[in-house]
Ligand SMILES: Nc1ncnc2c1ncn2[C@@H]1O[C@H](COP(=O)(O)OP(=O)(O)OP(=O)(O)O)[C@@H](O)[C@H]1O
């Protein structure tokens with residue numbers, strides 16, 4: 001999943017320190033893989049360089065975790081674009097998709113629309129694989145079937161997530 | 174054949190506009206639109222009870238909508254006489270349902286041939302065409318068995334042969350694989366869409382299985398009696 005976009009999205013609700021961002025990320029998305037401080041700083045300096053965040057103040061005591069970051073207008077546009085662009089369908093997308101849905105809810109964007117767009121992208125790939133499978137030999141068929149089952153599982157998850165959006169919105173609020 | 178429809182010269186094979194259908198106080202269709210071109214396979218998806226089967230029945234002239242219009246090949250279905258409508262259903266439309274709906278007293282080949290016999294084709298010619306389609310769907314070996322004596326997958330392939338034998342321009346399929354395991358389901362879908370593509374028939378395919386929907390060219394989602402194109406979010410017809 002894209003750590004940069006996710007950290008950026010977390011800044012939309014207001015400026016935060018590096019350590020605060022890490023804690024928030026781990027709490028919401030880190031489940032079994034918390035971020036290293038190093039990842040946070042390298043990501044934040046890239047975002048700074050690209051003008052997507054700015055430093056909003058520095059606390060006493062010099063470590064980089066003392067910097068307070070604020071999202072810029074360009075950063076907000078970037079988050080919006082990321083959320084609106086479907087992911088390339090591939091196995092084990094759930095982390096990214098989950099993060100996108102939560103951030104869309106947190107920032108008042110169209111979470112249901114995001115899930116619909118993603119479902120269409122998945123179905124489009126399923127059509128392509130189905131066509132390839134129908135024209136191919138047994139080996140193609142098996143390879144395509146494997147991918148099709150994974151995509152189907154993703155779509156089921158997308159549909160369930162759509163049905164549970166109201167409850168999720170209540171929980172992340 | 175005329176390609177001009179009252180809804181404009183769109184070239185669509187069938188166009189439905191603002192369909193409404195009530196069952197008592199239940200609005201099964203609430204302004205649904207739909208359009209399909211020749212040779213197109215359109216999947217109709219949506220939650221249970223959203224109005225998919227009702228839509229399909231209205232499109233096929235099996236149910237009369239309480240509001241809205243259906244144009245098929247330039248003609249408005251509700252303006253046709255009952256006789257003209259049933260001629261259309263026999264000659265131009267083919268049907269496949271979740272449970273094959275074969276006539277239990279007839280053999281499989283007689284069931285398939287029935288589609289042609291109803292349009293006036295003689296028995297010998299009808300049965301030889303039926304056998305060609307049964308061979309194509311790989312069920313020619315059960316020709317003399319009754320539907321009750323063959324497997325579900327075979328029965329469904331016989332039903333597909335029956336739907337296609339008369340050379341329909343539009344096939345209506347409502348959960349055609351709903352009663353089958355996934356291997357048989359795929360087999361039926363491959364044969365159905367393959368045959369439709371070869372003959373240029375269009376298919377309206379109601380399903381809640383995305384792997385089945387993946388055989389389509391396009392997806393329409395029905396929700397609360399309204400139909401939207403899944404990719405564009407726009408109504409199935411103006
Ligand atoms: N003959 C009928 N009499 C009364 N109500 C009906 C009838 N047919 C359908 N309905 C109602 O109309 C609505 C739409 O039904 P429809 O059969 O079109 O749904 P569907 O999308 O095909 O559902 P499913 O996926 O379960 O087949 C439902 O609320 C259903 O209860």
Ligand SMILES: [Mg+2]
Pocket residue numbers: 225226227347
């Ligand atoms: Mg139904």
